Amino acid sequence: MAVDESMVARVAGLARLQLAAAEVEPLTRELNNILGWIDQLQAVDTGTVEPMTAVIPLTREWRKDEVTDGDIQQDVLANAPQSAHGFFAVPKVIE
Amino acid sequence: MAETYTIEGRTGPWEVVLGLEVHAQVISKSKLFSGASTTFGGEPNSQVSLVDAAMPGMLPVLNGECVRQAVRTGLALGAKINLWSRFDRKNYFYADLPQGYQISQFQHPIVGEGKLEIETEEGGPRTVGIERIHLEQDAGKSIHDLSPSASYVDLNRSGVALMEIVSKPDMRSPAEAGAYVTALRQIVRAIGSCDGNMQEGSMRADVNVSVRKAGEPFGTRCEIKNVNSIRFIQQAIAYEARRQVEILEDGGSIHQETRLFDPDRGETRSLRSKEDAHDYRYFPEPDLLPLELTAEFVEECRRSLPELPGARRARYEAELGLTPYLAGVLTADQDSADWFEALLADTAKRQGKPPRDVAERAANWMTGELFGALNKLGVEVADSPVSPAQGGELLALLADGTLSGPLAKQLFEIMLETREDPGAIAEARGLKQVSDTGALETAIAQVMAANADKLAEYRSGKDKLFGFFVGQVMKASGGKANPAVVNDLLKKALNQA
Numbered sequence: 001m002a003v004d005e006s007m008v009a010r011v012a013g014l015a016r017l018q019l020a021a022a023e024v025e026p027l028t029r030e031l032n033n034i035l036g037w038i039d040q041l042q043a044v045d046t047g048t049v050e051p052m053t054a055v056i057p058l059t060r061e062w063r064k065d066e067v068t069d070g071d072i073q074q075d076v077l078a079n080a081p082q083s084a085h086g087f088f089a090v091p092k093v094i095e
Numbered sequence: 096m097a098e099t100y101t102i103e104g105r106t107g108p109w110e111v112v113l114g115l116e117v118h119a120q121v122i123s124k125s126k127l128f129s130g131a132s133t134t135f136g137g138e139p140n141s142q143v144s145l146v147d148a149a150m151p152g153m154l155p156v157l158n159g160e161c162v163r164q165a166v167r168t169g170l171a172l173g174a175k176i177n178l179w180s181r182f183d184r185k186n187y188f189y190a191d192l193p194q195g196y197q198i199s200q201f202q203h204p205i206v207g208e209g210k211l212e213i214e215t216e217e218g219g220p221r222t223v224g225i226e227r228i229h230l231e232q233d234a235g236k237s238i239h240d241l242s243p244s245a246s247y248v249d250l251n252r253s254g255v256a257l258m259e260i261v262s263k264p265d266m267r268s269p270a271e272a273g274a275y276v277t278a279l280r281q282i283v284r285a286i287g288s289c290d291g292n293m294q295e296g297s298m299r300a301d302v303n304v305s306v307r308k309a310g311e312p313f314g315t316r317c318e319i320k321n322v323n324s325i326r327f328i329q330q331a332i333a334y335e336a337r338r339q340v341e342i343l344e345d346g347g348s349i350h351q352e353t354r355l356f357d358p359d360r361g362e363t364r365s366l367r368s369k370e371d372a373h374d375y376r377y378f379p380e381p382d383l384l385p386l387e388l389t390a391e392f393v394e395e396c397r398r399s400l401p402e403l404p405g406a407r408r409a410r411y412e413a414e415l416g417l418t419p420y421l422a423g424v425l426t427a428d429q430d431s432a433d434w435f436e437a438l439l440a441d442t443a444k445r446q447g448k449p450p451r452d453v454a455e456r457a458a459n460w461m462t463g464e465l466f467g468a469l470n471k472l473g474v475e476v477a478d479s480p481v482s483p484a485q486g487g488e489l490l491a492l493l494a495d496g497t498l499s500g501p502l503a504k505q506l507f508e509i510m511l512e513t514r515e516d517p518g519a520i521a522e523a524r525g526l527k528q529v530s531d532t533g534a535l536e537t538a539i540a541q542v543m544a545a546n547a548d549k550l551a552e553y554r555s556g557k558d559k560l561f562g563f564f565v566g567q568v569m570k571a572s573g574g575k576a577n578p579a580v581v582n583d584l585l586k587k588a589l590n591q592a
Contacts (some may be wrong), residue, residue: 071142
């Protein structure tokens with residue numbers, strides 16, 4: 001698999017990354033190097049190996065259904081650039 | 096087979112193909128991945144943990160109850176439970192999604208294929224396939240009309256567990272889509288996995304609509320997002336299908352897109368701002384372990400399921416001999432069915448008869464008298480002022496002749512107001528049917544004496560006057576006389592010349 005410059009620009013847009021035009025070409029090259037390396041790994045036959053889905057052998061670390069958190073409106077809003085009446089205030093989003 | 100629903104275009108009839116994605120909020124005290132409360136209507140941002148606010152370094156921990164409820168819902172829909180599933184990140188940017196991604200299940204959902212029986216008035220019973228159910232987080236809520244210059248964001252809903260229940264494209268009319276949501280709502284309410292409250296947004300649907308000529312492959316679909324009532328779902332489908340037919344017949348083509356339904360105008364509109372958003376760049380959620388279930392856990396979930404509405408309805412028809420109509424009304428929601436079963440058990444016990452023998456009478460009384468009264472009072476059956484045991488007592492008093500039909504109605508009115516037991520009311524207010532022949536014979540004699548002229552007419556062949564005498568005796572008894580006994584006694588007395 002390989003990416004071209006237009007795909008890099010598109011993915012950057014989706015991820016809200018602002019790339020200067022001059023950054024696109026080197027980034028495309030770097031990403032293709034990484035993808036090339038992954039292609040190399042794909043060459044290994046893993047047909048008989050179970051997929052590894054986690055490095056920690058834990059499965060049922062579930063939480064009990066209890067209210068143990070919340071009621072910290074001040075903390076939640078503390079880093080907000082703007083807040084009002086207990087809400088985050090963000091630039092108007094018009095649908 | 097009933098008539099198929101079609102959109103009549105200039106070039107002939109078009110078939111409508113529908114698939115629904117229903118988002119159902121899981122009933123749980125705390126959120127899917129945090130310990131913050133899920134209660135509806137709290138102060139803004141008061142039910143938010145630092146996990147829900149996506150503060151750096153916070154880690155999600157899965158709520159086991161939400162897993163259990165998703166599995167129970169899957170089992171209730173006869174679906175395959177996947178013992179191994181996984182969470183994925185769905186990436187997009189929006190002001191009310193603080194993480195910048197939603198934790199969802201994309202490739203490996205917890206529940207696989209199942210099915211749901213639906214029934215429409217015109218179409219009869221039909222099966223709709225379920226494609227999958229997965230668990231995911233809800234987003235926060237944006238409020239656009241509180242400030243002229245800003246949108247306000249409340250994260251209380253952020254992180255609340257949702258089940259996304261995805262149907263196959265098996266529905267062909269607005270009525271079927273409505274019946275599907277109704278049936279689904281009955282099931283999740285019956286098993287207690289979702290409260291089904293569409294007004295508060297606990298259940299909402301994305302509706303996929305496409306049109307085609309009969310026998311052709313599926314057309315391109317449009318998705319109408321977040322429709323929150325069954326009526327709106329049906330209106331949105333009718334509008335959207337008509338819109339697509341007009342475009343196609345004018346030689347155009349449908350672009351796959353997300354649309355919004357505007358209930359005020361009854362139309363759907365394109366949501367152009369999200370054109371790019373369809374590339375969600377899913378990848379496995381690195382902060383969570385795969386979700387592994389044991390067969391014992393699934394079995395426990397299965398054992399915890401109550402009787403489902405469809406099975407209950409079939410049982411009412413087969414075992415209790417109720418008509419499909421009565422069985423349908425009584426099983427439409429869990430509260431009605433529970434009330435009816437309590438009434439039936441009490442009635443059968445008091446009258447010493449098998450339930451089947453008293454079921455129809457009890458069902459008729461409940462759907463007629465009780466529901467009528469509750470409707471007038473604007474009260475749900477769960478809050479009925481009359482209890483099932485009181486209903487059973489009333490039916491017993493009717494059955495053993497203590498009460499006549501009209502007296503029972505009168506007494507029921509008093510029960511609704513006073514909440515007293517019918518036996519006590521009948522005793523205290525003397526509302527008992529008089530079947531005592533001695534007392535009635537006296538009354539009859541008095542009536543006959545007072546109406547000597549009518550008596551003579553009757554005896555000379557004017558049979559119709561019999562009704563007049565019945566009425567007079569009933570009146571003399573204050574409406575309490577047992578009509579059957581009055582009839583018998585009167586016949587004897589009048590014909591004794």
